[in-house]
Amino acid sequence: MRKQGVHMRICIVTEYFPGGEELNIRGGAEACAFNEALKLSEKHEVTVLTSRTPENPENYRCGNMEVICCGPVRSYVQAGSITGRLSFMLSAYREGLKLDPDAVIGYNFITHPVAWMIAGKRNAAALARYHDVWIGEWVRNIGVSGILGELLERYTLSRRFDRIVAVSEYTAGKILERYPWQQVSVVHNMVDFRTPPVRKTSTPSIACVSRLVEYKRIQDLIRAVSVIREKFPDIRCRIIGTGPLEERLRGLARELAVEDNVEFMGFVEKHADVLEVIAESWVFCLPSVVEGFGIVVVEAMGCGTPFVAARIPPVMESSQEKGGLFFEPGNWRDLAEKLELLLSSGELHERLSSEAADVFRDYSADSIGRKLERVLTEVTGRDE
Known part of the structure; x- marks a missing residue:
């Protein structure tokens, strides 16, 4: 009944x-x-x-x-x-x-x-x-x-x-x-949550939430960090997630001498803690070339953190092409350029954060x- x-x-x-x-x-x-x-x-x-x-x-x-x-x-x-x-x-x-x-x-x-x-x-x-x-x-x-x-x-x-x-x-x-x-x-x-009450880190920082598999292209982010470090020697990149490529990606970080700049956080059990890492970072990055929607990008928008993502249709759709910058998929040099631009410009960062808040309400x-x-x-x- x-x-x-x-x-x-x-x-x-x-x-x-x-x-x-x-x-x-x-x-x-x-x-x-x-x-x-x-x-x-x-x-x-x-x-x-x-x-x-x-x-x-x-x-x-x-x-x-x-x-x-x-x-x-x-x-x-x-x-x-x-x-x-x-x-x-x-x-x-x-x-x-x-x-x-x-x-x-x-x-x-x-x-x-x-x-x-x-x-x-x-x-x-x-x-x-x-x-x-x-x-x-x-x-x-x-x-x-x-x-x-x-x-x-x-x-x-x-x-x-x-x-x-x-x-x-x-x-x-x-x-x-x-x-x-x-x-x-x-x-x-x-995508509906209350933004964690945190402050941005005092030094330039990037957050990434992703499975560590080939199509997520985390290797492109690590290579981009090696370029960005020339301008931002204290850059901090935190990667949340696990997967079969973890050891290979750690090896790449050592090879490029950015192991002190890249932190592999593994599986973070509480979703609230994931959101906190995103919220306190200066930029969120999703280098993935395969997505159905890109929910983590929308979560970043809800946290007030501008993003840099591969220019693929589902992420462009979910973000309404606002709140972040796009780079050519698989092109880590273009990724480095977009990350550096967003890390360098407070005015751009503020404008994209404002755009993101408007888009987030639609979800x-x-x-x-x-x-x-x-x-x-x-x-x-x-x-x-």
Whole structure:
């Protein structure tokens, strides 16, 4: 029986969901699922199917949401873990069959097919929250474990979803280019937080939040720092994130004699601490050449920190080409030039910070929540 005032019963399938007392968020898809589930649960009945982890060993409630933990206990991973992921998928599917949802939404490549199958069995609307299309690129981007992603994504996009909800026009275009018969809507990521009350560092500083993998091009940032150090010998570059290229990147920093300028901070557990590092830095840098949206750039804008990013369509779209500077993808000399320009000009820094604040408001929970809710009411046939 429905609660009074609840319009829809929504099942969200996400590989990971914040757990523990701190509700720490560790990745973009997880942040997207959590923020949207939290907002939708204000008016609707939301059930979340997620992995059983050391932080989430048992089912629990989070605000108005019921969170069901599925599969064997396993730690957070960004790639690989094929057996563990398949076990989670099967368990989530079985748990989903016990529900009676109006809509089922999958939030990443291993949950899209699960959501589609649950929806089919329970006569519910099937939706896929889509961040980027990697067909033909999985193995190149993350190695041999990308074979599973390649197979699942091809399977997902060959299904007829009631709606695919892309995080950007760029991603929507990539889907429709291959699958023009799919029904696709664009709802940008929700990025909504209070800016940490911190001051900028006393010396020039750069922040970067990224997985340490080839397509993120952290090597370009390290090479750029080696150039910038000639003008700013005390430059500090803090890199948050882990990945298979960490030792190679540390070696590059030593080779270029900037190991004292570049700090590898590894995995920072609390998202608030990540935001604090961004907020106190003079510049945020995203050298990545592969993104579906570029949520960290929007987070930097919310922190009042201008950015320098590769000129790629999704980041240009998410930033509205305001609040920062763009460089030619893969060109570390151009990156160094843009970073140096922004570090040198207080007037430019102030203007871009002001622009960023205006753009950030477009990604508020209320604004994005209304757009997502409109899509859900369309596919379920229910009035708001």
